[in-house]
Amino acid sequence: MSFLSLTSIKKSFGPVHVVHDFNMDIEKGEFVSFLGPSGCGKTTVLRMIAGFESPTSGKIVINGRDQNSLKPNQRNIGMVFQAYALFPNMNVHDNVAFGLKVAGTDKSETDARVKQMLGLIKLEHLADRFPYQLSGGQQQRVALARAIAVKPQVLLLDEPLSALDAKIRVSLREEIRQIQQQLGITTVFVTHDQEEALSISDRIVVMNAGRADQIGTPFEIYNTPSTRFVASFVGTLSIIEGKVADPAAGAVTIGNQQIALKDPIAGMKGGDSISLALRPEAGSIAEGAKGDTALAGEVVSTSFLGSVIRTRLRVGGDVISFDMFNNPGVAPPVSGDNVTLRFAAKDLLVIRE
Amino acid sequence: MKKIWAWGALVFGLLYFTLPLIGMTNFSLKMRRGEYSFDAYQKVFADPRFQETFTYSVMQALFTILFGVLLVVPTAYWVRLKLPRLRPVIEFITLLPLVIPAIVIVFGYIRLYNTSSWLPLTGSLTGTNILLMFGYATLALPYMYRAVDTGLRTIDVATLTEAAQSLGAGWATILAKIILPNVLVAVLSGAFLTFAIVIGEFTMAALLNRPAFGPYMQLLGANRAYEPAALAVIAFGITWGCLGLIQLVSRFQKSAPPKA
Numbered sequence: 030m031s032f033l034s035l036t037s038i039k040k041s042f043g044p045v046h047v048v049h050d051f052n053m054d055i056e057k058g059e060f061v062s063f064l065g066p067s068g069c070g071k072t073t074v075l076r077m078i079a080g081f082e083s084p085t086s087g088k089i090v091i092n093g094r095d096q097n098s099l100k101p102n103q104r105n106i107g108m109v110f111q112a113y114a115l116f117p118n119m120n121v122h123d124n125v126a127f128g129l130k131v132a133g134t135d136k137s138e139t140d141a142r143v144k145q146m147l148g149l150i151k152l153e154h155l156a157d158r159f160p161y162q163l164s165g166g167q168q169q170r171v172a173l174a175r176a177i178a179v180k181p182q183v184l185l186l187d188e189p190l191s192a193l194d195a196k197i198r199v200s201l202r203e204e205i206r207q208i209q210q211q212l213g214i215t216t217v218f219v220t221h222d223q224e225e226a227l228s229i230s231d232r233i234v235v236m237n238a239g240r241a242d243q244i245g246t247p248f249e250i251y252n253t254p255s256t257r258f259v260a261s262f263v264g265t266l267s268i269i270e271g272k273v274a275d276p277a278a279g280a281v282t283i284g285n286q287q288i289a290l291k292d293p294i295a296g297m298k299g300g301d302s303i304s305l306a307l308r309p310e311a312g313s314i315a316e317g318a319k320g321d322t323a324l325a326g327e328v329v330s331t332s333f334l335g336s337v338i339r340t341r342l343r344v345g346g347d348v349i350s351f352d353m354f355n356n357p358g359v360a361p362p363v364s365g366d367n368v369t370l371r372f373a374a375k376d377l378l379v380i381r382e
Numbered sequence: 383m384k385k386i387w388a389w390g391a392l393v394f395g396l397l398y399f400t401l402p403l404i405g406m407t408n409f410s411l412k413m414r415r416g417e418y419s420f421d422a423y424q425k426v427f428a429d430p431r432f433q434e435t436f437t438y439s440v441m442q443a444l445f446t447i448l449f450g451v452l453l454v455v456p457t458a459y460w461v462r463l464k465l466p467r468l469r470p471v472i473e474f475i476t477l478l479p480l481v482i483p484a485i486v487i488v489f490g491y492i493r494l495y496n497t498s499s500w501l502p503l504t505g506s507l508t509g510t511n512i513l514l515m516f517g518y519a520t521l522a523l524p525y526m527y528r529a530v531d532t533g534l535r536t537i538d539v540a541t542l543t544e545a546a547q548s549l550g551a552g553w554a555t556i557l558a559k560i561i562l563p564n565v566l567v568a569v570l571s572g573a574f575l576t577f578a579i580v581i582g583e584f585t586m587a588a589l590l591n592r593p594a595f596g597p598y599m600q601l602l603g604a605n606r607a608y609e610p611a612a613l614a615v616i617a618f619g620i621t622w623g624c625l626g627l628i629q630l631v632s633r634f635q636k637s638a639p640p641k642a
């Protein structure tokens with residue numbers, strides 16, 4: 030049996046159903062991200078695990094123990110908040126020591142543990158500072174140290190990096206991941222940033238309107254999104270609308286062009302609408318580019334992102350994005366150019382709702 | 383031109399407040415004919431009834447503050463945390479003592495807790511003392527509640543509570559270790575205001591017939607010439623001392639105001 034299991038969790042606030050039938054099993058030591066747009070219920074699920082909200086129905090089990098009857102302070106769950114929530118009246122040392130003191134740990138053991146935690150987040154030299162004397166990134170690291178000092182069964186992080194600037198966000202997420210792996214803490218990480226989720230998770234739960242649309246490794250989620258929502262939310266997939274021309278041959282019409290999919294289209298007949306998705310890195314317009322499939326289109330815009338150049342191409346009624354590596358010897362296309370995008374038919378995903 | 387009027391108004395205001403004070407202080411120093419002396423003050427301090435009533439009122443003030451803090455801090459905290467929609471109602475209730483005269487409150491108390499009632503507090507000295515303390519706490523409620531509620535506004539009560547809960551803390555620990563220390567400055571200013579109110583209060587103490595400082599001042603004022611002036615200066619000094627302390631503790635606040 031898995032370490033943390035959520036079974037048929039439902040949650041309503043009055044008449045509003047916020048979480049519908051949420052199921053998830055998390056293994057010990059696993060790092061799972063909840064990824065989804067604002068308001069999809071990520072925080073609500075997290076707060077139910079922590080015990081701050083109780084599920085309208087369903088079961089939460091941690092390490093074989095049903096949590097529903099336990100109060101938040103009996104669950105031994107570490108929590109890190111977006112707003113840091115350090116205790117303003119205590120210095121860094123006392124903040125980290127708080128949970129240990131509450132648990133009645135003796136002083137020498139507490140001090141040793143605090144020291145170890147501050148070493149982990151590399152802030153030993155700031156033990157005497159008060160929260161208002163720390164930067165946002167430092168405060169969040171202290172909050173992390175405080176949460177893991179008590180050796181929680183599960184660590185919950187609710188958008189811990191959202192209030193930080195981009196550079197620190199990247200370095201701190203790697204630090205969090207590294208500490209998590211070092212200590213083997215079962216972790217649930219909430220974010221609405223797909224890059225964040227993809228880069229540090231063992232598994233990702235993509236949430237949409239209170240449901241788990243897809244659960245899988247970052248590789249699976251990114252490469253084989255199972256729903257249209259996942260496809261559009263994770264990565265920068267372009268959705269292309271077409272009409273089935275010949276299901277048996279896998280032929281699809283896009284605008285006035287026809288292409289062939291890798292496989293026959295099951296369960297559809299000629300004239301049905303079909304949604305396809307293409308990842309930005311799958312196509313190329315370079316001379317002699319490889320690929321058994323081609324679509325002609327007109328360049329709408331190009332944006333220079335540093336190492337890559339993202340170009341948006343109008344094909345039929347849709348706009349397809351694709352990336353190419355920056356090459357100082359080749360000028361990027363300009364809007365209005367007519368180009369041909371080549372890609373492999375196997376990279377074209379059929380999206381089913 | 384405008385400036386002159388502003389200065390004029392300021393000077394007028396200052397004189398309006400300070401002249402009676404200066405006059406009173408001056409008068410209190412003139413007990414000995416023809417020269418300034420502290421005779422009146424010595425008389426006052428030497429009066430055993432002064433010591434007795436002053437000590438009594440200080441003790442009452444301390445208990446009132448203790449009771450007020452124990453009552454108001456958890457209440458204001460709970461209202462902010464769990465019943466935010468009730469805040470206006472609670473605020474209105476805490477303002478009632480400003481609208482209802484003390485004499486009405488104390489008559490209500492005497493009716494409710496007299497010797498033939500279900501809780502005969504006025505039947506014993508201790509009971510009456512406790513009743514008076516409750517009365518003082520009621521009078522101080524508007525100030526105490528506002529001070530604490532304002533203090534709570536500067537911290538993120540809900541998130542700090544959840545952070546503490548997830549670390550295993552129960553309600554008592556949260557209140558004592560997180561909430562109270564963070565509103566301590568607010569609590570102290572409430573406490574000094576309470577102190578000033580209790581030291582000067584007359585109506586309740588007189589009607590409950592307790593040997594408090596207020597009735598003593600009144601008694602002295604009715605029977606002596608110089609001593610009441612000295613006493614008034616002393617009382618004034620205590621009040622201003624309290625206000626000064628409020629200023630002082632606000633400045634010694636350890637943590638900076640939270641970032642908005």
Ligand SMILES: Nc1ncnc2c1ncn2[C@@H]1O[C@H](COP(=O)(O)OP(=O)(O)OP(=O)(O)O)[C@@H](O)[C@H]1O
Pocket residue numbers: 042045047065066067068069070071072073074221
């Ligand atoms: N206490 C509450 N009472 C009523 N509705 C609530 C309450 N808490 C959350 N909701 C609603 O539940 C829905 C999901 O909220 P939740 O905070 O879980 O979203 P989220 O996925 O964490 O979003 P975000 O990324 O913006 O933090 C929202 O529509 C929100 O308005």
Ligand SMILES: [Mg+2]
Pocket residue numbers: 071072073187
């Ligand atoms: Mg949220």
